[in-house]
Amino acid sequence: GLSDCTVEYWILIVREDEAASPISAATSRDENNEYLHYFEFNGGFRPHVHDASPENGEGFSISQWFHFAMTRDGGSGDWISYINGEEVDSGNLPEGPLDVADNGLVLGQEQDQVEGGFDSDQALRGNLDEMRIWEIVRTPEQIQQFAHAQVPVNSRGLHAYYKFDEGE
Numbered sequence: 001g002l003s004d005c006t007v008e009y010w011i012l013i014v015r016e017d018e019a020a021s022p023i024s025a026a027t028s029r030d031e032n033n034e035y036l037h038y039f040e041f042n043g044g045f046r047p048h049v050h051d052a053s054p055e056n057g058e059g060f061s062i063s064q065w066f067h068f069a070m071t072r073d074g075g076s077g078d079w080i081s082y083i084n085g086e087e088v089d090s091g092n093l094p095e096g097p098l099d100v101a102d103n104g105l106v107l108g109q110e111q112d113q114v115e116g117g118f119d120s121d122q123a124l125r126g127n128l129d130e131m132r133i134w135e136i137v138r139t140p141e142q143i144q145q146f147a148h149a150q151v152p153v154n155s156r157g158l159h160a161y162y163k164f165d166e167g168e
Helices: 140-146
Strands: 005-013 019-025 035-040 044-049 066-072 078-083 086-092 105-107 126-134 158-162
Touching: 005 019, 019 126, 044 066, 044 078, 044 086
Parallel strands: none
Antiparallel strands: 005 066, 005 126, 019 035, 019 105, 035 044, 066 078, 078 086, 126 158
16 A cells, blocks of 8 residues: 555675565556566566556676665655665656555565466575665655665554564
């Protein structure tokens, strides 16, 4: 049901396959990719919203940690992506609230349907840290300010927070 959102995380991609997908959200309808971050090795980062995506994407680092964030304004469909706090790409995708099915959110793998359709060439080969899902459009200043710091769990607009700090 999120409309406006920001998703951010630290990511280390260590192996090139077809793509690396750190977050995938499927809908209960027959369409796939309600919301997806898709780091395509031949096409750069391409977000998917309501199964639509831009033609080309911005490049990204391999075998090097970087902070990634993407904001989405659900009212207009405008999105902006940031690497290490700097805007790298933007565009417009379908507007409206996201319809994520129960059990439809998957980390580290792209899915073609709820709980299925997994392609091992689209799995994230690497690590994630400090994944945050916000139900607001964060400002560039907020993204930069907190990229290198944990945020309080009661922060305004914080919808989900995965610290991944349990050890090995």
